[in-house]
Amino acid sequence: MGKMIMDIRFSLLAALLLCCTWPVYAQAATSPAAIVIVASGSVQALGEEGFRPLKRRSEVFVGESVLTGPDARTQLRFSDGAIVSLDNDSELLIEAYQRNEEEPEKSKALLRMVTGGLRSITGAIA
Numbered sequence: 001m002g003k004m005i006m007d008i009r010f011s012l013l014a015a016l017l018l019c020c021t022w023p024v025y026a027q028a029a030t031s032p033a034a035i036v037i038v039a040s041g042s043v044q045a046l047g048e049e050g051f052r053p054l055k056r057r058s059e060v061f062v063g064e065s066v067l068t069g070p071d072a073r074t075q076l077r078f079s080d081g082a083i084v085s086l087d088n089d090s091e092l093l094i095e096a097y098q099r100n101e102e103e104p105e106k107s108k109a110l111l112r113m114v115t116g117g118l119r120s121i122t123g124a125i126a
């Protein structure tokens with residue numbers, strides 16, 4: 001009987017911890033990695049939902065690619081303050097972008113330039 005009560009207490013504690021921490025993980029997964037500050041011409045994001053047009057103030061998320069058309073350019077401001085400018089006919093994949101203000105050494109950014117060209121001004125994640 002005592003072991004069963006301990007198992008129930010442990011299960012309740014685990015469920016409580018999951019409920020308390022879940023919103024933090026959900027928020028981190030849905031917060032944007034970058035915001036579009038300039039979009040000229042055909043600029044799109046490609047993610048799990050397919051293509052969507054990007055314009056000024058559009059959000060871009062981890063796992064998405066930003067694509068510019070033949071006469072297009074865009075600038076993105078990332079959550080750490082970095083600015084990336086994409087030339088025409090470019091594709092930039094945001095594989096990972098996580099800023100940790102409490103422990104900056106645990107921050108990470110992984111951007112993959114698939115095609116085209118870019119210019120960048122680094123932010124807090126250097």
